[in-house]
Amino acid sequence: MVKRIPAPVRFAGVAAALIVIFGACSMFLLGAMDIYQTSQTGNLFNPTVLLSHTLHFLQQTWYALTIATDRAGVPYHEYLLLGVGLTIEFCFISMPLALILGFVLAMMSRSRARWLRTPARAFVEFFRNTPLLVQMLAIYSALIFLPPSLLNAFTAGVATLVLNYAAYECENIRAGLEAIDIGQSEAAQVLGLSQLQTTRLIIVPQMIPIILPPVMNDLIYMYKDSSILSLITVIELTQASQNMGHNSPNLQWQAYLLAGAIYLLLSLPLARLARWVEGQIKSSRLGARTDLTSAALLTLGVMVLVGLFCGVLEVGLTFGNIVDAFGELIAAIGLSVAIMVFMMALLGGLVGIPQALWLFIRRPHDVDSGAAEGQGQAGSVAVMPK
Amino acid sequence: MSFFAPIITAFPTLMQATLTTILSSIAGIILAMVFAIPAGLGRLSRNTVIRSVSSFYVETIRGTPLLLQLVVWYYGARILLLALFNFNVDVAYFNFLTALDANTLYPAEGSVSGIFFAVFGLSFNYGAYLAEVIRAGILAVEGGQTEAALSLGLSRWQTMRLIVLPQALRIMVPPLTNNFITLIQDTAFFEVLGVYELSLQTYTYVQVVSSVAIRWQYFAFELIIYFILCYGLALIARRFERRNGQSPTRRSLWTAWMPFRTSRLVQH
Structure with missing residues (x-):
């Protein structure tokens, strides 16, 4: 021994x-x-x-x-600060919008109506299975017929992040909704709550603890994915460090090292925070007393405001800049929603019309198996039996 | 047909670029698993040193963006190799081809070092994500299984190979496939390093055209190809999952990953 x-x-x-x-x-x-x-x-x-x-x-x-500065006398820590500001701005504006659109998509893809379900599923599958980078380049360089006030680097970047992440959040939220017992909503309707009240008071508060870990994970992913915005002339953290390296090549390595450290500093505390909030909700210290739906909406709103504030701080805190930031935010939301509706109509038509024709042809023979087999929508009978 | 003339003209080049994408993602997947398996098992190791080295790798790589990592590998590691060991990947590959008397195989555009460091950086990045998947899959297997196997007298390695891994693999398949799909998508990042794969090839066509309709043709073609690649993999994985769920019969670990029935090949 x-x-x-x-x-x-x-x-x-x-x-x-x-x-x-x-x-x-x-x-x-x-x-x-x-x-x-x-x-x-x-x-x-x-x-x-x-x-x-x-x-x-x-x-x-x-x-x-x-103390290092470039030739114009701008210190390099200002480069990095501006880069971090833009990264935070893009993430904090895009994530709430993606969550809201993802919730809409999840509700649509759980709907019994085929004309709502098919476009939503087609949209989600398309945006989950194509690269974010290509989506961004397509939005930025192939929608050039739009006026520059509607399509610029900011709105294109936000729209890309929102649309891509809406598809991923839709899957998260759908998983969260499916994890909730169907008896909950049935009981709520028996008690006389309306559909909206059921969603707001019964479904969403139970869904939030389930979807919180993957959503926080996605926010951390978004920090890193926002680095691709450097390809459409947004000077966020990665581009800022590259600029620093170009301006003084003898500090290139330091620039990359500092940028990597800042990304780590951004994402590690967030992971800890997510674990803490999750523990609070699971031990029902937070869940029992607070209205989680309102709290979540409030959090999302505050996130957007913090993002806007970061964006305004970049250019200087004046009234005109605040108004401009709000205008750009509204343009970005409009662009995202417009692209989403257009893509849903296009893809829904491409998938849904042949599907409807196929079901129409097969209807007289066997209704039930046709509906169950119909394009993998397992179990949801959309064709009314006679 | 003249409306589709640009895409028909570009079709062979784009298909070649697609081949680059497919080959580099296959190489990336294999190399990423090579990084992931030691790191994933190392995070479960009882040895503190091994555990903290692999944790450091996973946390650092997962905390920084892929774009930054690729830039560092390409503009950093390449030059460091050159400065310290006088090793140039391009020259080494050219000499290798010269030795084989096959210099015509050297790519006309782009660089070999670009695709080398791109595949390496991508695999190094995804190794960290896949290590987490592997760790989670092994941890998801109930502890009683291991205890029972150990009390039956199996060694630690036998327990891992015969009891834990076959169950863990089934749990790991969906997240692994998701990661492979995002890996295929992330090969689009190679365009930053000047590798002529699908997205950069399309973008070079797009940049010289100002017509929105023609630009959309190119982008639609590219998006459809990416969609076919990724969704095809997703469908294969879904089929695999469904079949595994239906028949919980004993299947060999070495044939379980095959997307077709192997009962004719291997008698259980």
Whole structure:
């Protein structure tokens, strides 16, 4: 029997091993980058050389974060701040809109009416199965007949994020709605609540704890997906760091490192927050006392306002800028809804008309199996039996 | 027919670009699983060092955007390899082709290093996501199963191979497929590194045309191809799930992933 090593010694050993592994890897990486940046030569396996290069790299990082400026005298931390502001603006404006449109889509795809269900399903499947990047390029560069007040980088970016994420949120919300027992809504209707009251008071409060983790996850994804907006001339965090690298190439690595750190700082606390809120709701400390529907709507509204505020701070806090921001927000909402309605009509027509014809042809033979088989809409009988 | 003339002219090139997309996503999926399996198992390891190294990998990669990672791999790792080891991927590939006397295979446009670092960066990114899927799938198998297997005298590796993994694989299939679908979609990011796959090829056609109708032709074609690729994979996965749900018979782990019936190939 081997004698067990005491716990403090084991802990110290593990800590030392971790420090050695992470420290050595990061020192080697940073030293190599510094050697490349400074065009010097040196053997990195020599500890003194390695330490001096690593320290120089860290010093350069601190310099980039504090006093380094571009040729026009704009400090680089302002680049990064403006980039973070735009990232937060796009995410906080797009996510509430995506949730609301996703809720509408989920209600439509759970509807018994085929003319509502087919377009919603077609829209969701189409937007989930095509790349976000291509959708963005298509919206931005193939809708050029629209006036620039309706189609600019801001509205196109928001519309892309909203439409794509609405499809994903629709699936989340549908899963949440399906997880709720059907007896809940039946009982509510027996008690005399209307359809709207049932949704608002019974269904949605039970749905929110279920969909909260995937929705928060999607918000974190959206932070990262908003980096593609750099391709349509939005200077968000990724583009800001690239600009920084272009303006002073000897700080390129520091720029990428800082941008990555900021993305991590944005997403990690949000994950913790999501876990905390989820625990609060599950332990019914929050759920029992508060009206979750109103709380959720309020949260979404506050998110949009925070996003707008970030956008206004970018250009300066004046009355005119606030009015402009609201105008752009309304244009973005209009563009998103217009594209969504158009795509639903188009795709719903493409899928729904052949489907309806097929069902019409098959109706006299066997109604039930035809409806059950009809394009994979399992179990939902849409064709009225005679 | 003259209305569709642009897309008919571009059809062969676009199909070639589609082939690039398909091949790079297949390579990406395989390489991502190569990264994911050690990382996923490493996060469940009892060894603190292995666990924290794989946690560091997963959390860092999941916390930063793919676009930034690709840019770092391409503009960073390529130049670092050049500066430190004097290793140039383009030159190495060219020399390799020269050794085979096949220099005509060298791509006329784009660069080899672009697609190399793009596939590598994409797989490195998705390795982290898939590691989480694998970890969640293994954790979702009930603990009693492992305890029962261990008390029956199976070794840890036997327990993993015969008891836990066959059940975990069934749980993992839907999220894995979702990740594969997003991986196929994310090959569109390769256009940032100048890889002529479907989206960049289409965009080069789009950029020289000002007519909205023709632009829409190109985009519709591209979107339809992506839709076919991704939705096809989704349908295969759905069929696989349904069949697995219907017949909970014992199936070999090594044939379970095949999208067709294997009873004729393998006698259980």
